[in-house]
Amino acid sequence: MKITLFIILLLVPLLLISQNGLEPHDADMFLKVTDVNENAVPFFGLKLKKTDGTQTQSSITDTKGMAQFKVITGSNYQVLMNDSALVATLNIPQNSLSFVTQNITIPKLATDLKQAYGKIDTIDQAGLNLIRPDAGNVFLKIGLMDHLNQAVKNKEIRIFNSQTLKVYKGKTNSYGFVQFHVPGQLDYVVSVDQFERFETIEVPHHSLGLVLTFVPTKVKETGINDTIRQEPDNYMRATTERVLSKIYLRNHENQPLVGEDVYFNVLGTNKVYTGKTGRDGVLTMILPKGYIYELNFKYERAMKRFDFPMSPTLYSTSVQVTYIGSKKVEEFYRTANREGDFRTEFMEGKATKMQLESGIYEKTTQGFNLNFPDNGPILTPAVVDKKLFVSAGYYNPNIYCIDAETGISHWGIQLAENGPSVLVVDQGMLLINTQSCTLYAIDIETGILAWSKWLGPNIYHSPTVANGKVYAAYPDNLSLLPDRFVIAAFDIKTGDILWQNHLKNEPLAAPVVFGTQLFITDLAGWLYHFDANLGVQHAILDAHAVNTPLIDGKNLWVSIRNDKKPNQTKLMQYQTSDFGIIKEWSQFSDSVWVDLNYSTTSSEKMSYSRNRILVGNGHYYQINKNGLQAFLSTSQKVLWTLPLHSDLKNSPFLTFAGNYLLASVHKVKIALVNPVSGQKVKEFYTQEILSSEPALANGWIYCGTKNGKLVAINTKDKSIGGWNQWGMNAGHNPVRP
Structure with missing residues (x-):
């Protein structure tokens, strides 16, 4: 089974990018930071430094331990704490696509950082009714509109500042707007609904208004227990909440496989999104972000893993897969x-x-x-x-x-x-x-x-x-x-x-x-x-x-x-x-x-x-x-x-x-x-x-x-050895005289 993976970012003209022979190109890297117990490390300041010294970026992890950076494929980077202590080195393979997910483990966290977790102060500003801002504060008005410029109502919006460790939250009204009363001349991370890093803004010393785009999801789904089947729709599109995922399924003779069951298993859960390929051997689905999926077929599993972080970017995946075909397997077992x-x-x-x-x-x-x-x-x-x-x-x-x-x-x-x-x-x-x-x-x-x-x-x-x-x-x-x-x-x-x-x-x-x-x-x-x-x-x-x-x-x-x-x-x-x-x-x-x-x-x-x-x-x-x-x-x-x-x-x-x-x-x-x-x-x-x-x-x-x-x-000790494969040897019986 051969797989070619494409990723299409909808913020740029739609392009199919071949996985083979890619030149170095820009990519969004989502860096998931965990401690040694695999717990997300939130509000953690990081720097990403290109090893040739030409580029240094800063970011702060969100509540789910995710930080975002811009990288160039085929390059090496150092991940540093804000005090410049080296955390990890990363190599971004040249054949990476426009969307890269990396994981690092922080071996030991500073005591003050652990204590900071419990100091986050959440302020609910729903129904704020001030005529003018207090001294030192400004009004921040945020609008949420869909791709047709229609108001997105009743969505929770949160803004967070890492210096004050305060979160301000509210919900969009019938016009799609919410107003905050916050200190000015600070940077804020804007979160929308389950998206922890929707936008980063610099609030000046005076009041500010901005409008963000949020494309809602409209899809027909039926579920039996944890199995969810989506109704075919020729007009499916990527949304803020979901990834547009296309599977092009062919047999080893490069013919389309029609009517094949395709499964996206959500790792760590019992949930499965499933559908059948159409007459052209293609299945189109939109899958919720924030999960890791494993692509499976009836008689072949672990085809591919997709990691869709909670990014508000509109994007799509397109995967070309070669599969032996369920009918061929069943015919072989019969004959x-x-x-x-x-x-x-x-x-x-x-x-x-x-x-x-x-x-x-x-x-x-x-x-x-x-x-x-x-x-x-x-x-x-x-x-x-x-x-x-x-x-x-x-x-x-x-x-x-x-x-x-x-x-x-x-x-x-x-x-x-x-x-x-x-x-x-x-x-x-x-x-x-x-x-x-x-x-x-x-x-x-x-x-x-x-x-x-x-x-x-x-x-x-x-x-x-x-x-x-x-x-x-x-x-x-x-x-x-x-x-x-x-x-x-x-x-x-x-x-x-x-x-x-x-x-x-x-x-x-x-x-x-x-x-x-x-x-x-x-x-x-x-x-x-x-x-x-x-x-x-x-x-x-x-x-x-x-x-x-x-x-x-x-x-x-x-x-x-x-x-x-x-x-x-x-x-x-x-x-x-x-x-x-x-x-x-x-x-x-x-x-x-x-x-x-x-x-x-x-x-x-x-x-x-x-x-x-x-x-x-x-x-x-x-x-x-x-x-x-x-x-x-x-x-x-x-x-x-x-x-x-x-x-x-x-x-x-x-x-x-x-x-x-x-x-x-x-x-x-x-x-x-x-x-x-x-x-x-x-x-x-x-x-x-x-x-x-x-x-x-x-x-x-x-x-x-x-x-x-x-x-x-x-180890620089040549005597360290004697276990050259799993189980010590090809017979897998680890016994020494």
Whole structure:
């Protein structure tokens, strides 16, 4: 699936801007500022300085933590506090469009700033009836009119001054006007209804009047529960409150896909906006601002993410999408060749060679960053022979091979779909699952596609490689009902099917290989033990497991749901042969999502490692509700506990790092930990929240973040390594002698 995204700003003549080959151009950047707990930071003064010193701007975040700046694509900027302390560096990719959203985290806020939050004084001036202003004050009259110059009535307007920390509010009357009585010779931020930064004005020492344009929304919608369907309207237009969004849908033969269901899922909610493409393969909708949307189809998901901040600018998005087509998927499932219960025929996915876009690489004091434009989660990369293999984010089909220390590009490849899994490297091949819906095998030297298998819709796990075999699962039919999934082994060089067997549900994260044995936790909590070479099932257990197992000789370690405390886990030690219980470790517990299948995102499922233990030097390590703990398997004795920051409840990661452990000790900090004493040796700032565990090699740490940034940290200690991909190795079993 290939996507080309356009953005049309309605304040200028309507132009379609191609995403490929853009020259540097002006863009509006909306900078969302949060603290380490992901809370918006309001009324925060920032400066944006171009690194060549030619441009410096100032702005203040609104109540939702959003600041707005003008930027030039392909340029680098420093984000500074008002006292000039550096907060972050930003690279605006050259292929960015006219609307850019960036996120930064303020690691530590000054005490006086926190106290200022509670000092905002709101003054309601509705019905103000003064004849003339008081001394030092002026009248400010604001009118609100639509695009036809008709009054917009009963809309709340607020004005805020950061020096006085006062908010004045009122509502427009029947003529569309509201009058304020405020101190003069000050700057005010004007907010209209839910728009916190509608306009910024400088009020002089005398009274002032101005008129603002507000285009209201008129649309016919019907809703059933949280699903909202819009009636087709040839006269739909962008409004102040909504974005005009057009989807141009084509199949791989470039023919329009008619009557296809299109879904805009509102992330973080159950709400969905939906419609069908018309006879020209086009769907037009207007979507409320202030939300992040994920574009989905019936059999492909995570196509694109749209972040529409609360800006009063009138703008539109236009997206050209290539999709296999729902009818083709259904026809394939009806007619595909089979032997017994298993498919022997798979459609192929296509891939195109490409190079890393300019403006992505950013040198930093601790190494370098790769700033990808789509702002999607980057799952764990892979590092082999000083080559770094990394995806451009979950909403992007591009995969790159770059020099792991210099960032110089070796090759790139564009897959047919978005939603790449963690990257797995073994025997000269790079293996990737895409969420929709293909297993790819790529030669790591040339970047040429060796083979691919279209597995089926909605693949939520990553591949595993061992002994020349690639292990991946697929749904046996389109119902996605229990007992209708298949685990298959493919030859790593040819893609030939070696064996297949049944699963009740899809694997969680990835299968695990230990020697000639294959183990799986599925999304329903079942445990499986197969012969990795022949596919014979040795054992199965409804364990209520909640993470991927670890195999240490004859012991299988996995966290399961605690039946007595359903929102808690407990660590279990099973026999690998038949899953007989060896020991229950209830003291090593943690909170758990109610249902991993529904309460985690697709990218989280593909890289899920919460509460998974590591085994090394005869010690066992786990992050749980107590912090990072080390213990002995022979005695249940806790050797040490390292308390972690409370904000880690949804993002704990633990890896080996040469002679150390590497643990997330804070949402934006990782630390080397002495495995014997449990003492922190050194901390590193990751700038943003990690999306999955990092990869480590040759003294470098490679961190994929939730917002489209790959952070590469040079520890300058060559012994830091030994974790070159998710789960330590291609078999995903993190055990060291």
